[in-house]
Amino acid sequence: MSLEKPPIVKPYEKPQGQRRGLLIVYTGDGKGKSTAAFGLALRAHGRGKAVRIFQFMKVPSARFGEHRAFEALGLPIEGLGDGFSWKSRDLQRSAQLAAAGWQRAREAILAGRHFLVVLDEITYPLLYGWVPVPDVVQTLRTRPADVHVCLTGRRCPPELIELADTVTEMRLVKHAFQAGVPAQRGIED
Numbered sequence: 001m002s003l004e005k006p007p008i009v010k011p012y013e014k015p016q017g018q019r020r021g022l023l024i025v026y027t028g029d030g031k032g033k034s035t036a037a038f039g040l041a042l043r044a045h046g047r048g049k050a051v052r053i054f055q056f057m058k059v060p061s062a063r064f065g066e067h068r069a070f071e072a073l074g075l076p077i078e079g080l081g082d083g084f085s086w087k088s089r090d091l092q093r094s095a096q097l098a099a100a101g102w103q104r105a106r107e108a109i110l111a112g113r114h115f116l117v118v119l120d121e122i123t124y125p126l127l128y129g130w131v132p133v134p135d136v137v138q139t140l141r142t143r144p145a146d147v148h149v150c151l152t153g154r155r156c157p158p159e160l161i162e163l164a165d166t167v168t169e170m171r172l173v174k175h176a177f178q179a180g181v182p183a184q185r186g187i188e189d
Contacts, residue, residue: 021147022165023140027123027156030170031188037118037150038066044148045075049115053077054105056098056131056153057084057121064189080104081121085128098125102136112144123153126160133157 024040026033041051053070055062058079070077080101082094102125109117125131137159140149151160161167183189 020145021143021149023160023163024148024150025156025160025164025167026150026152026170027154027161027167028169028171029154030172031175032170033152033154034066034120036168036170037120037152038070040150041070041075041116041118042073044116045073050113051075051116051118052108052114053118053120054101054108054122055079055081055120056101056125057081059083065186066189078104081125085124095125095128095130098128098130101125102131106135106139109139109143109147109149112147114147116148116150118150119152121153122151123156126153126157127155133159136160137163 024037026036038053041053045051053076055077058064058081060079062079067077067079080097082088082090082097085091085094088094102122105117105119105122108114122131122136126133126136140160140163143149151164156167177183
């Protein structure tokens with residue numbers, strides 16, 4: 001590592017554009033996509049903004065760490081799914097849950113009552129064909145101008161990458177799981 005001198009001049013000009021709802025995507029094979037989205041939700045909630053979180057792969061009864069924390073803070077988080085596909089006993093039911101969940105999320109986005117709507121792990125139902133990409137693109141294009149939406153998941157469809165205002169790709173450099181360390185509550189849940 002080489003040391004750097006801290007900048008003494010602001011390295012950018014203040015943007016002059018109008019504030020509006022942003023489409024933010026966290027994708028890639030690295031860890032941190034949902035965590036980044038939840039941090040964004042906490043930031044908005046901390047400012048008194050209305051936030052809604054939909055999790056497309058978690059079951060409605062899930063009690064992971066984020067559910068417990070958000071419940072304590074009064075921040076709504078809703079599981080819409082049946083778990084990851086390799087855990088499902090009925091993929092047709094998983095597809096139906098994803099489609100119904102998308103309708104709930106779509107209504108929340110278009111209603112305009114939330115400052116931020118998080119669609120956690122939505123890329124999987126999109127990749128599996130359970131939720132139509134054109135419908136999601138259309139909804140995001142026609143949402144109220146002040147609604148921010150954050151999408152997470154691996155392999156985000158290019159149509160959504162193109163539409164997004166901000167895209168961050170989490171890149172896997174190294175992961176404890178690869179060294180045989182199992183997932184740990186409070187870190188990976």
